[in-house]
Amino acid sequence: MSDFDLILKGTLVLAERIVPRGFVAVRDGLVVAVGQGKAPSARESHDLGEALILPGAIDAQVHSLSQKNQEDFIWSTRTAAAGGITTIVDMPYDEGNLVCSAEAVQSKAAHAGSQARVDFALYGTVDPAEGSKRILEQVEAGVAAFKFSTFGTDPKRFPRIFAPLMAECFTAIAPTGMIAGVHNENDEYVRWAMEKVKASGVTDYRAHEMSRPPLTELLAMNEIYEIGVATGCPAHVVHCSLGRGYEIAASYRAQGHQATVECLIHYLTLDQETGAKRLGGRSKCNPPIRPRAEVEKLWRHLANGNITLLSTDHVSWSLDRKTNRDMLANASGLPGLEAMVPLFVKGALERGVSLTWAAKLMALNPARHFRIDHIKGALEIGKHADIAVLTLESHVFDASKTGNNVVGWSPYDGMTLPYKVAATYLRGRLAYDGSKVLAEPGTGKFVRPLPSLSLQGLAA
Numbered sequence: 001m002s003d004f005d006l007i008l009k010g011t012l013v014l015a016e017r018i019v020p021r022g023f024v025a026v027r028d029g030l031v032v033a034v035g036q037g038k039a040p041s042a043r044e045s046h047d048l049g050e051a052l053i054l055p056g057a058i059d060a061q062v063h064s065l066s067q068k069n070q071e072d073f074i075w076s077t078r079t080a081a082a083g084g085i086t087t088i089v090d091m092p093y094d095e096g097n098l099v100c101s102a103e104a105v106q107s108k109a110a111h112a113g114s115q116a117r118v119d120f121a122l123y124g125t126v127d128p129a130e131g132s133k134r135i136l137e138q139v140e141a142g143v144a145a146f147k148f149s150t151f152g153t154d155p156k157r158f159p160r161i162f163a164p165l166m167a168e169c170f171t172a173i174a175p176t177g178m179i180a181g182v183h184n185e186n187d188e189y190v191r192w193a194m195e196k197v198k199a200s201g202v203t204d205y206r207a208h209e210m211s212r213p214p215l216t217e218l219l220a221m222n223e224i225y226e227i228g229v230a231t232g233c234p235a236h237v238v239h240c241s242l243g244r245g246y247e248i249a250a251s252y253r254a255q256g257h258q259a260t261v262e263c264l265i266h267y268l269t270l271d272q273e274t275g276a277k278r279l280g281g282r283s284k285c286n287p288p289i290r291p292r293a294e295v296e297k298l299w300r301h302l303a304n305g306n307i308t309l310l311s312t313d314h315v316s317w318s319l320d321r322k323t324n325r326d327m328l329a330n331a332s333g334l335p336g337l338e339a340m341v342p343l344f345v346k347g348a349l350e351r352g353v354s355l356t357w358a359a360k361l362m363a364l365n366p367a368r369h370f371r372i373d374h375i376k377g378a379l380e381i382g383k384h385a386d387i388a389v390l391t392l393e394s395h396v397f398d399a400s401k402t403g404n405n406v407v408g409w410s411p412y413d414g415m416t417l418p419y420k421v422a423a424t425y426l427r428g429r430l431a432y433d434g435s436k437v438l439a440e441p442g443t444g445k446f447v448r449p450l451p452s453l454s455l456q457g458l459a460a
Contacts, residue, residue: 002042003027006428008387009039010048014055014379015359024053026385029427034379048389051422052355055363055379056086056118056386057341060262060370061238063315063333064112065094071316073115074441075406076337079314080118081432081439082404083338084388084421087118087376087447089366092125092147093158100127101134105141109446116444117437118426119386121370123147123181128159132172139176142448144370146173147238149183150220151190151286153332160187163223170233178449179260179369180228181236184220184245185212185287194328205276207327209288214242217287221245225252225259234258236369239313241267241287243297246306260308260369263298263361265340268310268347270411271295281322281330282411285313302361303353309369310344310361312336316407334411338404339397341388342417349418371449385428393420404437 004025012022012034023039025032039045064076073090080088090112092099099108105124112120124143126132135146148169152160161169166182173180194211202210221237225248228235240246240261252259266285270276271292276283283289301307315333324330344358359378367377375384397417399410424432431439 002040004032004040004042005044006385007039007042007045008048008053008389009046010051010053010389012053012379013355013359015356015364018355022053024379024385024387026428029385029429031379031381031383031385033381048391050392052345052390052419054084054341054388054390055359055377056388056424056426057084057362058087058089058366058376059085059311059314059337059340060089060309060366061091061264061311061313062088062337063091063093063313066315066333067317067321068095070318071406073112073120075316076314077115077117077120077444078437079335079337079404081424081426081437082402082421084341084390084424085118085337086386086388086424086426086431087120088337089121089123089144089370092123095157098125098127098157099123100125100130100138102137102141105138105143109142113442113444113446115441117431117439117441118444119447120444121372121447126161126169128161128165131165132169135169135172136176139178142446144372144447144449145179145181145236147181147183150223151183151185151187163227167227167231170227170231170235174231174233177234178371179234179236181238182224183286184217184224184237184240186216186219189216189219197328203326203328205280205283205327208284209272209276209290211328212286212288214244217242217245218248221248225249225257228259229257234260236260236262236308238262239264239287241290242294243301246298246301250306262309262311263302263307264311264313265336265343266334266411268295268298268302269343275411279411281324281327282409283334284322284327284330284332285334286332299347299351299353302357307361309366310340312340316405318407319409335399335405335407335409338399338402339410339412342390342419342421343412345390345419346417372447374450376447385425387425388421389423390419391422392418393422394418395420
């Protein structure tokens with residue numbers, strides 16, 4: 001009788017190296033062996049040839065509940081499974097509900113747990129009217145990090161946290177060792193620029209980037225990192241579209257501060273000249289899509305190790321919220337869960353960037369960032385057997401044909417991708433077989449970070 005439940009053989013893509021003719025062995029939902037050459041026998045064994053075998057991706061930024069009665073976890077986690085993503089970290093800005101208390105965290109975890117097809121972790125935030133008083137109770141309820149914004153999208157659902165309050169919140173978070181993530185756009189500058197654009201009469205695809213010039217990001221990033229320095233709290237910028245922003249983050253790290261920064265797959269893929277022009281409102285996101293020169297700068301920063309995480313900032317807006325001819329009137333955000341991993345592989349191969357960055361930026365680093373690396377983030381013995389298999393199979397991406405996206409559209413529709421997600425395993429069980437999501441609602445589990453020693457001391 002075999003000692004293993006599952007053996008997958010192929011090209012292992014690990015964070016530190018590529019292993020041709022490698023194998024991963026699974027028992028009871030955990031990785032129990034990783035090797036090269038002749039693989040042991042198992043009850044179920046698949047020789048995948050030269051297919052890529054990666055750790056299941058962890059998407060650090062997902063909005064499952066932004067549009068009421070639209071996506072929910074039933075669809076976001078279905079899309080994730082079809083994209084080789086085995087854990088999502090969901091944002092706290094839900095339509096009709098700001099996740100800013102232990103009760104809200106527990107309620108959302110229960111709601112998601114009944115629907116999720118892959119595992120999930122949760123962000124918490126604060127209500128500006130309450131300040132920082134509910135931060136520790138959310139930590140105890142199991143949030144993986146906190147999210148704030150220097151820009152106020154909505155005073156109730158997505159409020160601006162002005163600098164003194166952010167410093168208060170960072171001070172409360174610092175003893176826990178958790179990350180404070182922040183949306184980086186200077187509120188006053190954006191509002192001033194938006195009025196200038198409206199006065200100019202420009203309403204086409206150009207209007208959005210004009211309304212958020214580079215300084216709106218860069219000024220906010222410096223504010224975020226300086227507050228982190230002053231409070232001793234790990235400061236994280238949750239998205240950056242500009243090469244200069246990654247230089248700023250690197251400079252703070254060089255000074256010895258905890259300053260991390262996240263890139264989004266659309267900033268590595270779409271550009272202002274062709275992507276935004278073609279897509280119009282479907283390309284609208286905050287911060288905006290930038291010119292091609294910035295896209296290529298970001299790839300260089302990635303290869304140089306200046307990007308901490310790669311995620312999607314996924315949100316599936318219905319087309320009626322994304323097709324207004326007035327660019328500024330459209331909702332902000334793009335669906336990306338199903339396409340992120342193949343898009344990264346495509347871009348990396350085109351630029352000679354090592355695929356090891358896929359395992360670092362979309363698995364290992366996010367697991368460490370959210371303190372779930374005791375069970376997630378790598379094909380290592382004792383960790384969850386979360387695995388994505390990609391086969392060399394050129395295809396034209398079309399979200400309306402896959403059936404895995406509730407809105408049936410994607411900004412990446414029509415793009416030719418060289419690799420396809422052929423299988424996704426969640427804790428050793430097949431969640432997606434290359435054509436159909438097999439994981440049922442309720443399969444996914446709430447993933448909580450390990451308590452830090454400092455947090456245990458606070459609780460005592």
